Amino acid sequence: MEKENVIEIKNLTAGFDGRTVLENISLEIKRNEIFVILGSSGGGKTTLLKHIIGLLKPEKGSISVFGKEILNMEIDEFEGILKRIGMLFQGGALLNSMAVWENIAIPLEQHTQLENEVISNIVKQKLSLVNLEDAYYMLPSELSGGMKKRVSLARAIAMDPEILFFDEPSAGLDPITSSDLDELILDLKKKLGITLVIVTHELESIKRIADRIIYLQKGKNIFCGTIEEAKISHIEEIDRFFGWDKD
Amino acid sequence: MIKKTDINTLKVTGDFSNDRINEFKKNYNDLKRTSAKPVIDLSEVQHAGTLALAFLEYISRNKKVEIRAAESLRSEIEEFAKASGYENAETKLSFTDRTVATVSDFFNELGDFVILSADIFYYSIRSIFNSSGRRKGSVFEQMFLMGNNAVPIVFLLSFLIGLVLSLQSAAQLKQFGANIYLVDLIVIGMILEMGPILTSVIVAGRTGSAIAAEISTMKITEELDALRVMALNPLKYVVAPKMLSLTVCLPILTILANFVGIFGGFIVGVLYLDLSLDIFVNRTFDVMTLYYWWQSMLKSVLFSWLIVLIGAHFGFKVKGGSEAVGKAATSSVVASIFAIIMTDAVLSLIFYFEW
Ligand SMILES: Nc1ncnc2c1ncn2[C@@H]1O[C@H](COP(=O)(O)OP(=O)(O)OP(=O)(O)O)[C@@H](O)[C@H]1O
Numbered sequence: 233m234e235k236e237n238v239i240e241i242k243n244l245t246a247g248f249d250g251r252t253v254l255e256n257i258s259l260e261i262k263r264n265e266i267f268v269i270l271g272s273s274g275g276g277k278t279t280l281l282k283h284i285i286g287l288l289k290p291e292k293g294s295i296s297v298f299g300k301e302i303l304n305m306e307i308d309e310f311e312g313i314l315k316r317i318g319m320l321f322q323g324g325a326l327l328n329s330m331a332v333w334e335n336i337a338i339p340l341e342q343h344t345q346l347e348n349e350v351i352s353n354i355v356k357q358k359l360s361l362v363n364l365e366d367a368y369y370m371l372p373s374e375l376s377g378g379m380k381k382r383v384s385l386a387r388a389i390a391m392d393p394e395i396l397f398f399d400e401p402s403a404g405l406d407p408i409t410s411s412d413l414d415e416l417i418l419d420l421k422k423k424l425g426i427t428l429v430i431v432t433h434e435l436e437s438i439k440r441i442a443d444r445i446i447y448l449q450k451g452k453n454i455f456c457g458t459i460e461e462a463k464i465s466h467i468e469e470i471d472r473f474f475g476w477d478k479d
Numbered sequence: 480m481i482k483k484t485d486i487n488t489l490k491v492t493g494d495f496s497n498d499r500i501n502e503f504k505k506n507y508n509d510l511k512r513t514s515a516k517p518v519i520d521l522s523e524v525q526h527a528g529t530l531a532l533a534f535l536e537y538i539s540r541n542k543k544v545e546i547r548a549a550e551s552l553r554s555e556i557e558e559f560a561k562a563s564g565y566e567n568a569e570t571k572l573s574f575t576d577r578t579v580a581t582v583s584d585f586f587n588e589l590g591d592f593v594i595l596s597a598d599i600f601y602y603s604i605r606s607i608f609n610s611s612g613r614r615k616g617s618v619f620e621q622m623f624l625m626g627n628n629a630v631p632i633v634f635l636l637s638f639l640i641g642l643v644l645s646l647q648s649a650a651q652l653k654q655f656g657a658n659i660y661l662v663d664l665i666v667i668g669m670i671l672e673m674g675p676i677l678t679s680v681i682v683a684g685r686t687g688s689a690i691a692a693e694i695s696t697m698k699i700t701e702e703l704d705a706l707r708v709m710a711l712n713p714l715k716y717v718v719a720p721k722m723l724s725l726t727v728c729l730p731i732l733t734i735l736a737n738f739v740g741i742f743g744g745f746i747v748g749v750l751y752l753d754l755s756l757d758i759f760v761n762r763t764f765d766v767m768t769l770y771y772w773w774q775s776m777l778k779s780v781l782f783s784w785l786i787v788l789i790g791a792h793f794g795f796k797v798k799g800g801s802e803a804v805g806k807a808a809t810s811s812v813v814a815s816i817f818a819i820i821m822t823d824a825v826l827s828l829i830f831y832f833e834w
Pocket residue numbers: 248253271272273274275276277278279280322
């Protein structure tokens with residue numbers, strides 16, 4: 233059975249102060265797939281994510297999430313969509329003035345009427361998912377880079393989102409933590425049926441988890457499809473990225 | 480070694496490493512002053528560091544200078560010239576264009592400020608009635624930070640200002656035997672002008688700068704983006720609690736400053752002008768009308784809004800890194816004090832002439 237598209241982007245063109253960063257991007261992301269965004273540094277990957285979650289507005293094109301066009305959408309309706317997605321920022325973006333548990337509790341406190349004890353238990357469960365039981369009372373400034381990422385992940389999945397966006401989740405993580413993270417991602421997909429949109433450079437992890445990939449080269453979409461399709465497409469950039477040009 | 484071999488020639492031998500560049504430059508400048516046809520002899524130099532290459536490339540553009548170098552070094556210099564010889568696409572504007580840009584930037588910024596202010600008022604008023612989307616307990620926490628913690632400094636400074644103002648005027652009043660009018664002077668002076676202005680200038684320095692710094696840091700570290708993605712509005716989550724609590728705190732601090740300042744005047748009156756306690760107190764309550772208090776409170780409420788709105792404005796518009804945070808804080812204080820005194824002047828004129 234063909235799954236429905238949860239995200240559809242048509243002819244998206246975007247930039248900053250007149251400088252084009254994304255050019256005519258079209259793509260579809262299906263429910264419950266792991267969609268990986270690849271590309272050179274500065275190629276526009278983060279910018280693409282920020283457009284999908286409505287933090288930036290494009291010059292042209294359309295973006296729809298859960299089948300609804302999000303540009304020009306009423307703010308209340310868009311917040312309804314935001315409550316169904318989670319995002320892990322490239323730098324973690326934890327609120328520095330709050331302890332780890334408060335950070336994870338923010339969406340729960342704001343969007344539910346649950347008792348404090350219930351919220352606290354949810355926070356604990358999410359922290360143990362990312363192996364950070366001891367960090368409950370710590371402040372973000374007391375965490376290492378990789379720990380921040382994991383707390384940020386715990387916060388992003390606090391409300392059991394249907395779509396999860398990751399901006400370079402494993403950059404700066406050691407291989408073991410990184411492969412644990414891959415396991416966690418595959419688990420999220422399998423057990424909770426989450427759709428994952430991931431920006432990453434880690435070849436191992438791409439090969440392990442990606443269902444489909446898009447490759448952005450200087451803001452242009454030069455390939456979109458499965459890894460097998462990428463291999464037979466013989467696009468020079470992609471061959472070099474995966475090291476297939478050496479085979 | 481760097482050595483002058485004859486009147487026109489500077490000879491370098493050995494490795495031309497980066498740490499020798501300053502010595503070389505000094506010798507070269509000397510040579511240029513004394514010689515009409517300087518020659519740099521590098522024929523025995525095997526290898527040069529980046530600093531040396533850059534400087535040699537720079538002086539080789541001067542056709543009067545002759546550089547003697549082995550083929551390998553020469554090609555290194557040429558390579559450096561090639562790798563650094565591109566134009567950066569920075570557009571240079573003419574003077575008129577720059578002026579137009581500055582003026583239009585100012586009006587754009589003013590427009591942004593008005594829109595932001597309207598939004599902040601909207602969300603603050605909404606969040607009085609509906610606390611969802613506002614951080615739990617944040618209003619009381621903010622009140623504590625902004626109000627309670629400012630009490631000692633407001634107390635001390637307004638006491639000193641009251642004392643000193645009275646002392647300076649007391650000498651004049653004494654000459655006419657108009658001692659009792661010290662009370663009028665200090666009561667009206669504190670309640671209408673010094674109290675509100677002094678308090679809000681202190682609070683602009685403490686709280687306004689903190690607001691600008693906090694919001695700009697949150698913007699730079701993407702915390703604001705993270706809030707938005709969690710379906711939370713930063714204006715409601717971060718700014719509204721500050722707006723609500725300062726609207727309450729600043730008038731209270733102003734009341735405190737007014738009384739403490741008058742108390743400073745009382746000390747001068749009793750100890751220096753020999754006014755008796757009950758004469759001072761009675762006169763104080765004669766002079767102090769509700770109308771004056773009303774003006775004082777109106778001013779302090781308006782000033783509190785200016786402080787929050789300007790702090791938030793500079794916080795949200797920040798771009799760049801950690802240095803921009805400091806700039807945002809400083810600019811917000813300067814702009815708030817400016818706005819406070821302007822507003823005060825306008826209001827005082829209106830009330831004085833009862834327009
Ligand atoms: N806020 C901004 N203002 C101006 N230009 C920006 C801004 N953010 C990104 N850019 C520009 O957009 C382009 C794409 O940036 P983006 O962050 O999307 O790259 P990326 O693919 O995520 O790179 P990386 O892999 O290094 O994270 C870059 O050229 C960058 O200079």
